[in-house]
Amino acid sequence: MTTLAAVAVTTATFLGMEFVAWFMHKFVLHGALWFLHRSHHVRHPHHFERNDFFFLFYGALSMLCIIYGSPTKDWHFWVGVGIAAYGTVYFFVHDVLIHGRLRFWRKSGNTYLRALNMAHKMHHKTTGRDGSEEFGMLWVSPRYFALALRKPAPPARRRVSSSNS
Template identity: 75%
Template sequence: MSILAAIGITLATFGFMEFWAWFMHKFVQHGPLWFLHRSHHVRHPHPMERNDLFFLIYGGLSAALFITGGNGGRWWFWAGLGIAVYGTVYFFVHDVLIHGRLRFWKKSQNTYLRALNMAHKTHHKTGGRDGSAEFGLLWVSPKYWQLARRKKAPKQENA
């Protein structure tokens, strides 16, 4: 397989994962699998949530594609890479930046990341399964871009 085809499959899979994450979040996690996702919408003192099982599902799928993908010789190896890259970005943006599950990445001055954070906070305004908005991760509605541009980020002090 050519390097351009491998890169194309990886990027296409990454892009598809944003749609897939939105679809699964809106129609499955806030639907029949709410019993797993609910843990993400309530405050709790535990470091892990039932919702973290979704990470294991997608990680397992990605690993299976890697293992059976012939060290890059089969197209699904590169699809597995796209899923893994999306999962890594998801972890750092959603779990680390937005929810602060690891405390090494503080609030950002970046307009896009602030808009993303605002959109996600809108999603969490309702504690229940119904009434939420903004189900995606990386795509941000234009209204949040505008809000983030208007609202200046507080300056961070260096300790």
């Protein structure tokens, strides 16, 4: 497979995963698998949620594609790479930035990331199975961009260290 084809397959897979994530989230997670996804919509004192099991599914799918396609670096390999890349971005944006599951990236002044955060917060406004909106992960409705542009980013906080003089 040529480099251009590999990049095209990886990019198409990454972009396609946004549709897969939206579809699965809207119709499966808020449908038949709500009993697992519900843990993501309610406050709890645990570090992990039942919802985290979905990572295992996509991670296994990615790993299988990469392993199967490794000997020849055919399209299976690059599909696996695309799924893994989407999962990595998903983890940092969704789990780290939006939900603060790791405390090293809390806020952003970036308009896109702020709009994404607003849209996701709107999704979590409803804690039940029905009534949610904004099921995608990286695609943001234009109204949230408009809101993020209208509402300025909060000023960055400076850490003041106290020194013993």
